[in-house]
Amino acid sequence: MSAPLAARLPRLEPAGLDGWMVRLFERIDEDNLAWITPLIRHCEAAFGDALVDLVPSYTTLLVVFDPLRLSPETARHRLQALLAALTPDVQTATGELRELPTWYDARVGPDLERVARHAGMSVDDVIACHAGTDYRVFALGFAPGFAFMGLLDERLAVPRLATPRPRVPAGSVAIAGGQTAAYPMVTPGGWNLLGRTAARLFDRDREGLSLLRVGDRVRFVPVDRATFERQGGDTTAVEARA
Amino acid sequence: MSNYTVIGFRVNRAGPLTLLQDAGRYGVRHLGVTQGGAADLHGWAWANRLVGNAWGAPALEVTVGGLELIAERELVVAVAGADLSATLDGEPCAGWRALSLKAGQRLAFAAPVNGLRAYLAVAGGFAATPVLGSVACVVREQLGGFDGRGSKLAEGDRLAVTAEAGRWPAAGAASAPQPPDYAAPAELALLPGAQIGEFSGHSLYQAFNADWQVDTRADRMGVRLTGPRLSCRIGSLISEGIGLGAVQVPPDGQPIALLNDRQTIGGYPRLGALTPLACARLAQCQPGQTVRLTAVAAERALADYRRFRAALG
Numbered sequence: 001m002s003a004p005l006a007a008r009l010p011r012l013e014p015a016g017l018d019g020w021m022v023r024l025f026e027r028i029d030e031d032n033l034a035w036i037t038p039l040i041r042h043c044e045a046a047f048g049d050a051l052v053d054l055v056p057s058y059t060t061l062l063v064v065f066d067p068l069r070l071s072p073e074t075a076r077h078r079l080q081a082l083l084a085a086l087t088p089d090v091q092t093a094t095g096e097l098r099e100l101p102t103w104y105d106a107r108v109g110p111d112l113e114r115v116a117r118h119a120g121m122s123v124d125d126v127i128a129c130h131a132g133t134d135y136r137v138f139a140l141g142f143a144p145g146f147a148f149m150g151l152l153d154e155r156l157a158v159p160r161l162a163t164p165r166p167r168v169p170a171g172s173v174a175i176a177g178g179q180t181a182a183y184p185m186v187t188p189g190g191w192n193l194l195g196r197t198a199a200r201l202f203d204r205d206r207e208g209l210s211l212l213r214v215g216d217r218v219r220f221v222p223v224d225r226a227t228f229e230r231q232g233g234d235t236t237a238v239e240a241r242a
Numbered sequence: 243m244s245n246y247t248v249i250g251f252r253v254n255r256a257g258p259l260t261l262l263q264d265a266g267r268y269g270v271r272h273l274g275v276t277q278g279g280a281a282d283l284h285g286w287a288w289a290n291r292l293v294g295n296a297w298g299a300p301a302l303e304v305t306v307g308g309l310e311l312i313a314e315r316e317l318v319v320a321v322a323g324a325d326l327s328a329t330l331d332g333e334p335c336a337g338w339r340a341l342s343l344k345a346g347q348r349l350a351f352a353a354p355v356n357g358l359r360a361y362l363a364v365a366g367g368f369a370a371t372p373v374l375g376s377v378a379c380v381v382r383e384q385l386g387g388f389d390g391r392g393s394k395l396a397e398g399d400r401l402a403v404t405a406e407a408g409r410w411p412a413a414g415a416a417s418a419p420q421p422p423d424y425a426a427p428a429e430l431a432l433l434p435g436a437q438i439g440e441f442s443g444h445s446l447y448q449a450f451n452a453d454w455q456v457d458t459r460a461d462r463m464g465v466r467l468t469g470p471r472l473s474c475r476i477g478s479l480i481s482e483g484i485g486l487g488a489v490q491v492p493p494d495g496q497p498i499a500l501l502n503d504r505q506t507i508g509g510y511p512r513l514g515a516l517t518p519l520a521c522a523r524l525a526q527c528q529p530g531q532t533v534r535l536t537a538v539a540a541e542r543a544l545a546d547y548r549r550f551r552a553a554l555g
Contacts, residue, residue, distance in 0.1 A: 013436030016485040016515030017543050021436065028480060053271040055483030057507050062483025064271070068551055072540050139481060140274040141507035144383050148481070185384065202273075204373055204385070210273040 010083050012076055018052065018067045020079055025059040028150065030136045033095070033215045034088040036061055042082045047075075056214045057139040058148075095137070095215035100182060102131070102173050102220045103228035104195035107237045111161075111192035115175065119155040127222060129153050130173075130194060135180060137216045145184035145202025147212035152178050164190035169238060171196045173220060180220075184210075195220075198233035247369035249314045250403030253395050257308030257351065260395040262368055262387045264300045267376035271506050277486060278378030278386060279502050281462055281525035282359050283518055284422075285323025287554040289363035292320035292340050292418060294411030297555040299367035300377045302395075304360040307351040309395070311362075313343040316408040318365040324357025324424060324526055338418040340365075340411055357424035357526040366406030380503055382463075424526035427453075430499075431538040431546075432489060435514035437476065441491075445472040449513055450535055454497070458529040462503040465524055467533065471495030474511045481509040487516030489535070499524055517543040519550060 013021040022039065025032045036056050043054055043063055050069040055062040065075050104127040106112050116123045135149035142148075152175060160176040165188065168174070172183040174191035183189060184201035197220075201211045212218060229235060263286060266279025280286030280303055290299045302309075307326040321328050321337040328335040329350050335341065337360070343349065351360060370377040370388045379387030379394065387393050388401060395401075438446065448470040457466035472495045484490070488500045490510035499516055500508075501524070516524065517538065527533060 014433060014514075014540065015435065015483075016433055016487055017517055017540065017547060019483075019485045019515075021482065023436075052268050055271050055506055057482045058480045060480075060482040062485065064483075064485065067544055067547060071544060139507055140272060141481065142274060142505055144270075144273055144275045144385070146274050187382075209270065209275075209374070214272065 012079055014072070015062060017072065019062055019064045020072070020075055022061040022063060022079060022083070023059065024061070028058045028138065032059060033136065034090045035086065037092060037215050038089040039082065039086055042086070043079075046078050046082055057141070095213070095217050097134070097217045097219065098212060099219050099221050100173070100197045100199050101223040101227065101231060102195045102197045103225055103233060104131075104222055105225065107235065108169070108196035109173070109194040110238045112194055115156065115158050115192050115194065118158050121155065126156065126194070129156060130175070130180065131220045131222050135218045137212050137214050137218060139214060140210060140212070143184055143187050145210040145212065146181060147201075147210075147216075147218070148179050148181055149218055150179045152180055154178070158192050160190040161192065164188050165238070168193065169196065169234065169236060171198060171201070171233065172238070173197055193238060196228070196233060198228055198231035246405055247402040248405060248407070249400045250317055250364055250368070250407050251311040251401040252314055253310075253397055253399040253401065254312055254348070255308060255310040256395040256397050256399070257304060257306070259305040260309050261303045261305075261379040261381070262300050262370055262377055263303045263379060264377050265298045266502065267374055267378050267380075267386070270374050271483070274506050275374060275385070276380055276383060276504060276506055277502050278376065278380040280361065281502050282323050282361070282522045284522040284550070285359065285526070286361045288338065288418065289320050289322035289361035290367070291554050292322065292338065292411070293318055293363050293365040294409070295363060295365065295367055297551075299363065300370060301361050301363040301368065304351050304362060306358060307353045310348060310350040311401075313345055313347045313349065314400070315345050317343045317403065318408060318410055319343060319349070320363050321360055322363075322418070323361040324359050325355040325421070326351040326360045327353060327355050328360065338421050342410065354528065358528055359525060364403050364407050365409045365411065366404035369402040369404050382503060422526070425528070425531065428523050428527055428531070428533040429536050430520040430524055430533050431517045431543055432514045432520065432535045433517065433540055433543055434537055435488070435512045437474070437511040438513055440475045440511055441513065442473050445474070448472065449497075450537055453532045453534060456527045456529050456531045456533060460529060462501055464498045464500045464504055465527070467497045467499065469496070472497065476511045479509045479511060481507045484508045485515055486518065487521045489513045489516060501525060518547055
């Protein structure tokens with residue numbers, strides 16, 4: 001017996017007057033990017049000026065179009081045609097490798113000790129573990145240039161803080177629930193802080209704006225305080241949380 | 243249209259939240275940059291229309307009042323959206339029509355009488371340098387506004403306008419509608435979404451038949467509604483893009499309608515999405531006010547939206 005229609009993937013789900021949610025996968029997997037990346041390109045070509053925004057995330061692509069130019073029905077037919085012809089693109093889906101030089105230290109990473117206790121590791125091992133994996137960018141959100149990256153070593157899958165910090169400094173490198181990220185700007189935040197990068201993650205005056213894009217590979221490279229300061233890093237301390 | 247700008251107003255008092263807004267920032271949502279733009283698209287568009295501006299012109303969004311401006315030159319302006327008991331040199335000042343201000347005149351917004359957000363447009367538009375294609379001011383993202391850094395208005399600011407700011411609109415440019423009664427119970431049109439079948443039958447009945455109260459936790463990111471507790475078989479989803487007006491239901495069962503400054507992705511199940519005009523209507527509702535959700539078909543919502551845009555450029 002075939003699966004019920006609603007369970008079949010990919011499928012198109014209504015998302016307001018001006019959008020369709022393309023649901024491609026059930027689970028988070030790096031291989032998803034090989035399908036989502038070419039679909040983005042095909043949408044850009046097929047929708048042209050009628051395209052307003054494309055928001056890729058772990059398992060989906062939200063397609064937003066101009067409802068004065070296209071009806072939802074026309075948009076749906078175009079997307080169905082694109083999905084019928086979609087093939088994975090492993091080559092270009094591997095993304096750019098971005099290195100984020102990171103100063104791992106209790107001064108700017110006040111949750112290092114607690115994460116180490118949680119993981120049953122030394123602080124040095126936590127750092128080696130976090131910096132020892134290349135991550136993929138699955139989605140941007142929360143704030144401009146904030147990249148959700150995974151997947152973390154399972155031992156570092158620490159839940160987010162019960163009470164978020166009202167002010168997480170820009171550049172903070174953090175982990176929560178199996179993912180890692182770096183805060184592009186000062187925002188409230190509930191992730192566990194391990195260190196800080198001097199990299200400018202979002203720059204309105206730079207071509208492309210965001211340093212990190214969906215599909216990019218990211219490597220955190222440990223640097224010492226002197227290097228961090230030379231790169232322009234801010235060494236202002238953050239208070240620890242119980 | 244000339245590119246040069248002049249100072250149109252001086253800010254005597256800024257009020258708690260006065261923001262420059264246009265139709266929003268687009269094409270950058272995949273970078274985590276939100277949409278922004280006028281929360282009440284209808285009131286904003288009418289303010290612009292009444293002074294003869296094309297769709298998209300930057301106007302001030304005055305939230306709950308407290309703003310006092312001094313005209314620095316002769317200006318043609320219009321106030322639409324909420325009635326915030328606006329006065330001109332202390333005398334009541336009619337909304338929803340074009341007015342001429344002389345240099346030195348004082349335009350003030352006191353407190354809400356009807357609605358929450360008033361829009362002040364000036365002929366030719368307020369002038370600011372777009373950031374990522376828009377002047378929409380998003381404080382949280384430090385983007386847009388007069389300074390490009392997402393700053394709300396502050397006392398002492400001098401607001402730039404285009405050189406056409408004193409130009410009276412062409413005769414018959416627009417006749418205003420009857421100002422909406424924002425205090426009346428609002429019917430909010432909602433396009434059902436993909437997870438609607440995951441809500442219990444009883445919850446769905448309640449969603450579309452109960453009275454919902456606008457909560458005090460309401461801002462440009464979203465408006466919480468309080469009422470019967472809705473139950474959904476899914477607690478959370480893998481985060482995905484969220485559109486304007488998405489009505490998400492977190493595990494506490496109380497819906498949140500997401501507006502212009504929402505985060506770009508999120509992971510709660512959704513009843514669906516309010517139409518753009520329903521979002522505009524909700525943006526004028528005060529805390530404690532009653533709203534109802536009404537399911538609409540996409541064809542109907544599209545026709546309404548296209549009619550609105552055709553009328554307002």
